[in-house]
Amino acid sequence: MFTIFKINHRVFSRSISTVRGLRAALLFSTGLPLLLFPVSAGVTNPDLSAIGQVMGGYTDSAGSKNSQDPTLRLGEAEIVLDAYLNPYLKGWFTLTGGEDGIGVEEAYTSVVKGLPWGLGLKAGKHRLDFGKVNPSHPHAYAFIDPPRSLTSLLPGGSDGFNETGLQVSDLLPTPGDWASTVSAEVIEGKQFHPGQDYTSLGWTARWANDFLIGDIGALETGLSGASGQDAGRDADPAYLYGGDVKAKFYLPGASQLTAQAEAIYKRGHLSDSLPTDLRADNRFGWLASVDYRYHTQFNGGALYEQWNRLGDAEKTDRAFRVFAGYAVLEESTLLRVAYERLLEEDRAGVNSVSMQLLFSMGPHKAHQF
Amino acid sequence: MKISQIKSPKSIFTKTAISVVALTAFLFLPASAKIKLAASIPDLASIAAYVGGDEVEVFSISKANSNPHFVEVLPSYMIKVSRVAVFLKAGLALDQWADAIIEGSRNQNIQVVDCSAGVDVLEKPTGKVDASLGDVHPQGNPHYWLDPANGLIIAENVRAALDKADPAHAALFDGNAKRFTEEYAKRIANWKNKMAPLNGSAIITYHSSWVYFAHAFGLKIVGYVEPFPGIPPTAKHLQELVEKIKTEKAGMLIQEPYYAGSDPDFLNRQTGIKVFRLTPACESTGADGYFKHFDDMIGALTGVVTGGAKP
Numbered sequence: 001m002f003t004i005f006k007i008n009h010r011v012f013s014r015s016i017s018t019v020r021g022l023r024a025a026l027l028f029s030t031g032l033p034l035l036l037f038p039v040s041a042g043v044t045n046p047d048l049s050a051i052g053q054v055m056g057g058y059t060d061s062a063g064s065k066n067s068q069d070p071t072l073r074l075g076e077a078e079i080v081l082d083a084y085l086n087p088y089l090k091g092w093f094t095l096t097g098g099e100d101g102i103g104v105e106e107a108y109t110s111v112v113k114g115l116p117w118g119l120g121l122k123a124g125k126h127r128l129d130f131g132k133v134n135p136s137h138p139h140a141y142a143f144i145d146p147p148r149s150l151t152s153l154l155p156g157g158s159d160g161f162n163e164t165g166l167q168v169s170d171l172l173p174t175p176g177d178w179a180s181t182v183s184a185e186v187i188e189g190k191q192f193h194p195g196q197d198y199t200s201l202g203w204t205a206r207w208a209n210d211f212l213i214g215d216i217g218a219l220e221t222g223l224s225g226a227s228g229q230d231a232g233r234d235a236d237p238a239y240l241y242g243g244d245v246k247a248k249f250y251l252p253g254a255s256q257l258t259a260q261a262e263a264i265y266k267r268g269h270l271s272d273s274l275p276t277d278l279r280a281d282n283r284f285g286w287l288a289s290v291d292y293r294y295h296t297q298f299n300g301g302a303l304y305e306q307w308n309r310l311g312d313a314e315k316t317d318r319a320f321r322v323f324a325g326y327a328v329l330e331e332s333t334l335l336r337v338a339y340e341r342l343l344e345e346d347r348a349g350v351n352s353v354s355m356q357l358l359f360s361m362g363p364h365k366a367h368q369f
Numbered sequence: 370m371k372i373s374q375i376k377s378p379k380s381i382f383t384k385t386a387i388s389v390v391a392l393t394a395f396l397f398l399p400a401s402a403k404i405k406l407a408a409s410i411p412d413l414a415s416i417a418a419y420v421g422g423d424e425v426e427v428f429s430i431s432k433a434n435s436n437p438h439f440v441e442v443l444p445s446y447m448i449k450v451s452r453v454a455v456f457l458k459a460g461l462a463l464d465q466w467a468d469a470i471i472e473g474s475r476n477q478n479i480q481v482v483d484c485s486a487g488v489d490v491l492e493k494p495t496g497k498v499d500a501s502l503g504d505v506h507p508q509g510n511p512h513y514w515l516d517p518a519n520g521l522i523i524a525e526n527v528r529a530a531l532d533k534a535d536p537a538h539a540a541l542f543d544g545n546a547k548r549f550t551e552e553y554a555k556r557i558a559n560w561k562n563k564m565a566p567l568n569g570s571a572i573i574t575y576h577s578s579w580v581y582f583a584h585a586f587g588l589k590i591v592g593y594v595e596p597f598p599g600i601p602p603t604a605k606h607l608q609e610l611v612e613k614i615k616t617e618k619a620g621m622l623i624q625e626p627y628y629a630g631s632d633p634d635f636l637n638r639q640t641g642i643k644v645f646r647l648t649p650a651c652e653s654t655g656a657d658g659y660f661k662h663f664d665d666m667i668g669a670l671t672g673v674v675t676g677g678a679k680p
Contacts (some may be wrong), residue, residue, distance in 0.1 A: 118451065118475045171451060171475055179444035210444035215432055218443050254436055254627040295629045329600050332500065
């Protein structure tokens with residue numbers, strides 16, 4: 001295939017007039033199908049990666065249909081394709097398949113060079129830049145499942161805040177090791193009003209600051225905001241405000257300690273069917289985690305989070321997780337386990353255990369060493 | 370107090386604004402007209418510091434004691450790279466992470482130099498290359514800077530890049546590159562002389578980082594702690610290695626500091642093999658860093674420790 005494309009490219013790039021003449025002659029002699037001949041096809045294939053996961057679980061939650069029964073299933077699989085489209089643009093596709101069918105998790109193009117003043121452009125569907133956790137793919141989470149505080153407060157729930165948008169970003173000309181990036185994005189806004197048939201654009205914005213702590217670590221901080229219609233096209237929009245901080249310390253022997261925290265405040269609305277005075281959905285949630293990675297192969301840590309309950313913001317639910325991971329041989333295969341204690345106010349505590357075996361092939365690994 | 374002495378809020382605001390603008394301008398103005406370079410690994414940075422002399426400022430992204438295969442792509446690296454004229458890549462798929470940093474820097478005018486250009490690459494795989502072979506680099510072993518003769522090729526690549534980036538100082542860069550070659554000629558005889566007693570000695574290394582070093586100084590690598598590149602050892606492999614060390618009479622094991630020491634220590638206990646924990650990259654990115662690294666490694670291996678590397 002590669003050779004064919006090279007030959008085509010050489011033949012057809014001699015001159016435009018030669019190409020046009022040749023195509024015209026071929027068209028007249030052999031017919032219409034030759035119009036589809038790939039005159040400017042790329043000469044290389046995109047990077048192709050696949051990530052699969054085997055998931056196991058156990059919960060004593062009375063509300064679960066599998067309460068007190070161990071489960072085992074094939075989790076969501078990902079196919080990732082990425083490549084330069086031309087010297088200035090890159091493309092990225094993440095296709096997912098699982099029990100819910102096949103879907104496009106991400107499909108976007110971004111301008112990687114050619115724009116002035118450190119500007120960047122990104123267009124398409126992708127996990128939105130809100131906080132530190134949401135933009136990462138779930139298979140990168142050391143704690144296995146997305147934090148409950150985020151799935152409760154962010155649009156998209158457990159699928160993540162992930163929409164089609166048009167983003168402009170700028171890497172500000174800061175001194176020293178300080179990297180400051182601002183971004184603003186117009187989004188489809190659909191995840192703010194799931195199941196409703198109107199359209200109304202929303203937006204997100206983020207200001208991220210990153211610093212090196214000498215040779216021993218790095219500090220990242222960020223402020224995020226987002227808005228969209230969650231109660232009808234003509235109602236006041238919902239707003240999300242977020243702040244996050246992450247510190248990473250590089251220890252001897254390729255070991256690392258990572259600590260991060262994130263907080264979100266939502267000012268939105270519940271269903272239109274509720275009385276006006278009960279419609280407010282003003283809630284707060286936060287999470288904090290630590291993860292210690294020993295010699296690249298082993299890691300362990302803990303996550304604590306709490307959030308105001310959806311539909312009853314007076315109540316605060318909490319969850320605590322401990323987790324551990326083991327990279328089997330190297331980064332392409334990873335075994336994780338997590339235990340969670342969910343403490344919902346005025347309800348009985350729930351214990352859950354999760355297991356995840358991740359395996360990946362290609363350049364986009366299950367996780368990065 | 371006279372009324373005229375009382376500063377109006379407008380005046381205070383104006384002076385504050387002027388001060389902020391002046392301070393901002395001071396922070397963002399270039400401190401000097403030196404050519405700024407970034408390098409993937411310290412050795413490339415050190416050679417660039419030698420060839421560029423006082424006309425360059427150079428920094429390395431990976432450090433001497435960090436694994437150059439795996440560097441976390443941080444925005445802080447991107448902002449630093451956004452200000453450089455030249456990026457020195459190791460190439461041969463060692464520093465693939467550098468592409469993300471260069472891309473993220475949005476630097477429109479950066480000159481990216483693959484310092485492996487012109488190197489006689491060892492261990493080029495033949496046939497199908499996939500993960501069943503471990504973390505094999507499809508273009509060959511990328512640790513080429515550990516043969517000091519390849520330092521000359523790197524210096525030549527750096528010189529050409531600097532001449533292009535700053536033609537006004539081309540004569541200085543050409544002169545420094547020539548001095549680098551002369552320095553190499555002076556030192557290589559001494560190094561080979563010191564290493565002569567070890568010529569033909571069987572050694573074990575943890576990862577395949579030392580292939581060029583062994584090639585340059587006549588050492589014979591008879592086994593690796595890793596059964597495949599990038600794959601940690603199994604108990605069975607270690608047992609086989611114990612036998613190999615005994616049969617081949619291997620007396621030295623060289624280990625990179627970013628791998629766990631337990632397996633080399635096990636081999637030491639089983640066979641008495643001497644373990645040397647050496648960094649495959651130089652500690653200093655100064656002009657003397659590259660040559661001093663060989664002084665240290667050779668000193669350690671031949672029993673004359675000069676600092677840095679410890680047996």
